Amino acid sequence: MKFKSLFTAALALAVGAAANAKDIELLNVSYDPTREVYAEFNQAFAAYWKEKTGDNVRVRQSHGGSSRQARSVIDGLQADVVTLALAADIDALHTNGNLIPADWQQRLPRNSAPYTSTLAFLVRKGNPKNIQDWPDLIRAGVSVITPNPKTSGVARWNYLAAWGYALKAGNGDQAKARDFVAAIYKNVPVLDSGARGSSTTFVERGIGDVLINWENELLLTKKLRPDDFEIIVPSISILAEPTVAVVDRVVRRKGTEAVARAYLEYLYTPAGQEIFAKHFYRPHLPEVLAKYEQQYPKLNLFTIDDVFGGWTKATREHFADGGTFDQIYVK
Amino acid sequence: MIPMRNLQRTAVRRALVATLAFSAFIPPALHGADAGELSALREQLRLLEQKILILERKQELKDEAAAAAPKPPVATVTDGRIELASADGGTSLRLRGLVQGDYRWYDAANNPNDTFVLRRARLIFEGRFNQLFSYVVQPELAGTIQILDANLNVAFSPAANLRIGKFKTPVGLEQLQSDPVAFFNERSVATNLTPNRDVGLALHGDVLNKTVNYTVALLNGVPDGGNNVTGGADFDADKTFAARVFATPFINAKNSPINGLGIGLAVSVGDYATAAGRTGGYRTDGQQTFFAYDASVVAAGRGVTWSPQGYYYHGPLGILAEYVGSAIEVQRPGFGVREVRNHGYNLSVGYVLTGEAASYRGVTPKTVFKPAAGTWGAFELVGRIAGVDVDDAVFTGPAAGRLANPNTAATKLTTYGLGLNWHLSRSVRANFNLFKNEFDVAPGAAPAANALIADDETTFISRVQVSF
Numbered sequence: 001m002k003f004k005s006l007f008t009a010a011l012a013l014a015v016g017a018a019a020n021a022k023d024i025e026l027l028n029v030s031y032d033p034t035r036e037v038y039a040e041f042n043q044a045f046a047a048y049w050k051e052k053t054g055d056n057v058r059v060r061q062s063h064g065g066s067s068r069q070a071r072s073v074i075d076g077l078q079a080d081v082v083t084l085a086l087a088a089d090i091d092a093l094h095t096n097g098n099l100i101p102a103d104w105q106q107r108l109p110r111n112s113a114p115y116t117s118t119l120a121f122l123v124r125k126g127n128p129k130n131i132q133d134w135p136d137l138i139r140a141g142v143s144v145i146t147p148n149p150k151t152s153g154v155a156r157w158n159y160l161a162a163w164g165y166a167l168k169a170g171n172g173d174q175a176k177a178r179d180f181v182a183a184i185y186k187n188v189p190v191l192d193s194g195a196r197g198s199s200t201t202f203v204e205r206g207i208g209d210v211l212i213n214w215e216n217e218l219l220l221t222k223k224l225r226p227d228d229f230e231i232i233v234p235s236i237s238i239l240a241e242p243t244v245a246v247v248d249r250v251v252r253r254k255g256t257e258a259v260a261r262a263y264l265e266y267l268y269t270p271a272g273q274e275i276f277a278k279h280f281y282r283p284h285l286p287e288v289l290a291k292y293e294q295q296y297p298k299l300n301l302f303t304i305d306d307v308f309g310g311w312t313k314a315t316r317e318h319f320a321d322g323g324t325f326d327q328i329y330v331k
Numbered sequence: 332m333i334p335m336r337n338l339q340r341t342a343v344r345r346a347l348v349a350t351l352a353f354s355a356f357i358p359p360a361l362h363g364a365d366a367g368e369l370s371a372l373r374e375q376l377r378l379l380e381q382k383i384l385i386l387e388r389k390q391e392l393k394d395e396a397a398a399a400a401p402k403p404p405v406a407t408v409t410d411g412r413i414e415l416a417s418a419d420g421g422t423s424l425r426l427r428g429l430v431q432g433d434y435r436w437y438d439a440a441n442n443p444n445d446t447f448v449l450r451r452a453r454l455i456f457e458g459r460f461n462q463l464f465s466y467v468v469q470p471e472l473a474g475t476i477q478i479l480d481a482n483l484n485v486a487f488s489p490a491a492n493l494r495i496g497k498f499k500t501p502v503g504l505e506q507l508q509s510d511p512v513a514f515f516n517e518r519s520v521a522t523n524l525t526p527n528r529d530v531g532l533a534l535h536g537d538v539l540n541k542t543v544n545y546t547v548a549l550l551n552g553v554p555d556g557g558n559n560v561t562g563g564a565d566f567d568a569d570k571t572f573a574a575r576v577f578a579t580p581f582i583n584a585k586n587s588p589i590n591g592l593g594i595g596l597a598v599s600v601g602d603y604a605t606a607a608g609r610t611g612g613y614r615t616d617g618q619q620t621f622f623a624y625d626a627s628v629v630a631a632g633r634g635v636t637w638s639p640q641g642y643y644y645h646g647p648l649g650i651l652a653e654y655v656g657s658a659i660e661v662q663r664p665g666f667g668v669r670e671v672r673n674h675g676y677n678l679s680v681g682y683v684l685t686g687e688a689a690s691y692r693g694v695t696p697k698t699v700f701k702p703a704a705g706t707w708g709a710f711e712l713v714g715r716i717a718g719v720d721v722d723d724a725v726f727t728g729p730a731a732g733r734l735a736n737p738n739t740a741a742t743k744l745t746t747y748g749l750g751l752n753w754h755l756s757r758s759v760r761a762n763f764n765l766f767k768n769e770f771d772v773a774p775g776a777a778p779a780a781n782a783l784i785a786d787d788e789t790t791f792i793s794r795v796q797v798s799f
Contacts, residue, residue, distance in 0.1 A: 189381075190389060192392065193396070197392070205384055205387070205388050207385055208381075
């Protein structure tokens with residue numbers, strides 16, 4: 001009898017708990033090449049959250065050029081979290097939409113950048129145009145594939161990496177750097193809206209001699225088609241720090257603040273870091289980085305703060321309407 | 332799936348490349364060219380292929396951008412209506428209008444002037460948004476300028492809609508029918524007894540596979556043919572409850588000869604008090620007042636209106652019938668409250684001579700009026716018998732205490748109507764209606780020779796109507 005009572009009580013508790021489990025849906029608005037990594041990460045987080053709280057969480061994904069994605073959120077796309085290619089795009093959610101506070105970058109470790117990446121070159125097998133470093137991109141007859149800095153985060157990183165290289169090579173001469181970057185864009189036949197589009201142009205459509213793209217995107221391509229392409233590591237590149245943020249105004253309205261915050265915090269855990277490392281992003285946690293270190297090429301990296309004084313200044317000077325990019329790029 | 336255009340482009344490119352490749356691999360001896368020329372040719376070929384690939388990719392990106400771009404709103408102009416709608420149809424604004432110009436000819440004892448009348452002039456704004464909400468704003472610019480309808484409808488489901496604002500009280504069958512599609516220029520005299528537009532809220536919808544339509548409403552209260560003109564006034568603290576159930580049980584049996592049969596019952600109940608003039612006059616088909624309470628009479632208690640009603644439409648034939656009973660407590664100051672029971676009925680029949688289907692929503696002509704093309708639109712013959720029987724008790728008692736003057740107000744009106752409706756197009760209609768109104772007066776009444784009720788009223792009303 002006692003056993004029966006206990007069993008009944010346990011069953012009631014279990015049924016009650018199941019009945020109380022909430023179904024939660026989050027929308028992660030991210031940049032172009034993160035489809036695969038977040039597909040895996042979302043499953044891991046859902047399992048973690050289920051175990052921790054009993055609630056079922058489903059994370060929907062939206063991907064596109066980083067700046068265009070930010071624009072969509074400002075225009076009303078109900079993103080619980082944004083995981084974009086650069087801090088400037090998330091900043092725009094504060095400056096143009098008042099969706100997040102000004103100090104959003106201080107709310108998570110490492111200025112809300114849970115992983116890093118950099119840029120490299122992808123060339124066709126045998127490197128027929130003998131691309132070795134940035135100066136090779138301005139040679140006549142070399143066709144360069146990079147996305148549009150107006151819509152794409154990686155395109156801005158590409159642009160600034162080239163500019164940073166030219167500054168260093170020209171002893172800080174801004175005019176020479178400008179001419180150098182302009183010469184690169186003279187060799188760009190197609191401007192895709194995002195990183196994945198540029199990969200399609202180069203890999204699937206067979207256009208161009210060299211693709212500048214995220215290191216993780218290139219490593220993924222190389223892994224999938226090892227006989228068709230080669231990765232070229234330039235002498236210098238930029239340390240890319242994609243950033244993440246909870247969209248306060250949306251989560252407050254939807255009541256998803258806690259789970260959205262936990263979602264981003266999970267990026268910093270060993271489990272989250274490992275998933276990103278498996279997809280060729282560079283993790284912060286030393287033990288995870290050590291485990292995957294051999295997959296990352298060695299190269300010299302500079303930061304946007306070092307060379308450009310941060311994203312705000314760089315955006316204003318280079319990518320705002322009428323900025324340097326608009327001046328040098330002739331359609 | 333690869334779009335056909337891409338396949339075509341790819342085919343063209345491959346053919347071009349194959350042709351050039353073939354020529355490039357012709358042995359040098361046949362060409363008379365050296366290895367350097369061959370190499371240059373191959374490079375040219377590669378560059379040409381790249382150019383084609385780039386052009387293809389640019390077009391592909393343009394197509395993608397076009398597909399992803401927000402779809403522009405759609406503007407539709409049909410039969411004079413203008414509608415702007417979002418690409419998904421979830422948000423729209425429709426601009427409609429109604430203009431009716433009459434010429435009235437009278438043969439009546441009171442000898443009214445034959446006259447042109449701008450009967451109705453309305454601009455109608457209808458819109459919807461967020462898939463859930465719709466609204467109507469309809470000002471009347473002819474006669475008494477007023478807002479006829481101004482309401483918001485929230486469509487939770489086909490079975491559950493909530494309407495808030497000013498709208499028609501759900502009682503009279505012909506009253507609820509849209510003006511421009513009614514059989515006759517003027518609704519029947521039975522409509523004198525049904526409440527018209529009022530302010531409040533209503534829950535309505537279609538249930539049982541759309542065979543039953545229901546409405547329950549809570550309103551300020553406009554009894555006995557009344558109309559809440561100002562939209563905001565409530566003469567008393569009491570509210571009126573109105574409910575209507577209308578069944579079209581065979582509507583889903585498309586081939587049944589009785590799928591156009593509808594029957595229903597409507598009731599409104601409310602308590603009314605104060606304000607002279609609330610128990611307004613009743614009008615003939617010629618829009619002359621044949622009955623009015625004494626000016627000092629006010630509503631002073633319970634008012635109930637009930638109406639069994641129905642219609643039948645089959646092919647070109649249409650029949651609409653309703654009975655209206657009205658009981659209302661009224662009072663002449665200084666005398667006791669008395670209940671007055673009035674009755675009205677209407678039987679209207681229409682037949683579309685040109686064969687188009689008749690319906691409660693009107694007739695859609697198969698052709699439009701275009702003599703050069705030999706098309707004339709649709710013609711419909713209509714007939715009606717209707718009447719109002721006023722409670723004889725209103726005329727009883729001494730002159731100072733009775734509720735209505737038997738020398739100026741009839742106790743009964745019987746009307747006969749005959750008409751021809753010419754549907755020149757879906758939006759334009761010309762009507763020619765002949766009415767005969769026969770009055771019965773109270774026992775002992777002695778109307779003046781030039782009083783309306785002293786003799787029958789014969790009226791011919793012609794109308795040109797634009798409704799879009």
